Amino acid sequence: MNREWSDLNKTMQLQIKKKETYEMGLSSLFALRKQLMDTILSFYQELSREDFDAIPFLGAEGYHSKTIAYSLWHIFRIEDIVAHTLISGDTQTFFAGDYQRRTGSPIITTGNELKQDRIADFSRQLDLDGLYSYLSDVRASTERIVRGLAFEDLKRKITDDRKEELKALHAVSEDEDAVWLIDYWCGKDIRGLIQMPFSRHWIMHIEACLRIKNRIRGQRRRIPTGADKG
Numbered sequence: 001m002n003r004e005w006s007d008l009n010k011t012m013q014l015q016i017k018k019k020e021t022y023e024m025g026l027s028s029l030f031a032l033r034k035q036l037m038d039t040i041l042s043f044y045q046e047l048s049r050e051d052f053d054a055i056p057f058l059g060a061e062g063y064h065s066k067t068i069a070y071s072l073w074h075i076f077r078i079e080d081i082v083a084h085t086l087i088s089g090d091t092q093t094f095f096a097g098d099y100q101r102r103t104g105s106p107i108i109t110t111g112n113e114l115k116q117d118r119i120a121d122f123s124r125q126l127d128l129d130g131l132y133s134y135l136s137d138v139r140a141s142t143e144r145i146v147r148g149l150a151f152e153d154l155k156r157k158i159t160d161d162r163k164e165e166l167k168a169l170h171a172v173s174e175d176e177d178a179v180w181l182i183d184y185w186c187g188k189d190i191r192g193l194i195q196m197p198f199s200r201h202w203i204m205h206i207e208a209c210l211r212i213k214n215r216i217r218g219q220r221r222r223i224p225t226g227a228d229k230g
Contacts, residue, residue, distance in 0.1 A: 005203050008032045013195055022151040029199060030143060036202045037139060039210070043068060044132055047213065053123040056215040058116060063208035064215075069123035070111060071205045071212075072131060073103075076138045077110045077171075082185055082197045083142040085166045086158050087149075092171070093137050102130035113175035142198060154191035162186075 008028055015025030043052070052069040063071065077094065084092040094100065100108055104127040107114075114122055163186045166172065172181050185193065 002203070002207060005032060005035065005207075008035070009199055009203060012199065016151075016154065016191060016194065019151045022154075026146065029146070029194065032199060033139065033143070033202065036206050037135075039206055040072060040135065041132075043072075043209065043213065044128070047216075049128065051213070051216050052126075052128060053120060054212070054216055055116060055120055056212060056219060063205050064211045065116065066119055066208070066212075067123040068209045068212055069126050069128070069131065070114070070119045071209050072135060073105070073122075073126065074111045075202055075205050076135045078181075078197050078201065079142055080138045081110070081166065081171050082193055083138070083145050085169065085171070086162050086185060087190060087193065088145045089162060089165075092169075093134070093141050094171075097134070097137055099130065099134045099137075103127050103134055104130065108169075108171055109173045110171070110178060110181065112178035112181065113173035146194065146198070149190065154189060154194070156190050158186040158188070 009032055012025050012028035012032060015021040015028055017025075047068065053067050055065065055067055057064045059065070066074075080092045080094050084090050094108065099105075104125050106122065106125055111119070111122065163182065166182060166186075172178055185197075188196070
């Protein structure tokens with residue numbers, strides 16, 4: 001794990017546990033998310049469309065076995081669901097911003113149910129401009145919600161009503177590889193959700209994206225000069 005990201009995440013977790021350091025904890029959270037978002041933005045500048053859709057670790061176990069496009073969708077789709085449906089109780093950015101149309105996505109879920117062949121097909125269908133617009137809007141809306149939370153709110157549990165609202169939206173697949181997320185999220189308090197979908201989850205998947213990026217570049221360097229000319 002990136003040492004700087006890991007240390008900042010640990011600092012944030014300690015800070016939000018105490019009322020007197022809570023505001024500093026939010027500052028640490030947003031600083032971490034900015035660093036991670038800068039890395040996400042660098043992908044857009046440095047990678048080709050084919051790179052976003054590539055699975056260089058096909059058949060591997062772990063987050064790096066996906067595509068970068070899928071990983072970004074997954075990070076922010078989860079965050080959107082948790083921030084709006086479970087914490088704030090309002091409309092997800094995905095629906096409010098007409099992002100199924102704007103991203104060209106064939107699904108409205110987190111994508112946990114997709115297997116590797118479907119992940120590749122799914123990734124190729126995504127409009128990258130629409131996807132990056134979605135990432136930006138979700139990040140901004142989540143941070144507005146978090147800024148509005150008092151320290152006392154962090155002990156609040158997700159209500160049964162919110163859990164049922166989430167189920168009714170079908171934003172989490174009923175596939176066994178996805179449906180467990182509902183109980184997982186709803187078993188946490190707000191502090192626990194900040195510590196996972198809003199921070200550590202980003203780190204895990206973005207580090208996997210960097211591993212994918214490095215493998216793609218390594219493969220490209222091993223192609224002999226002129227090999228593409230027949």
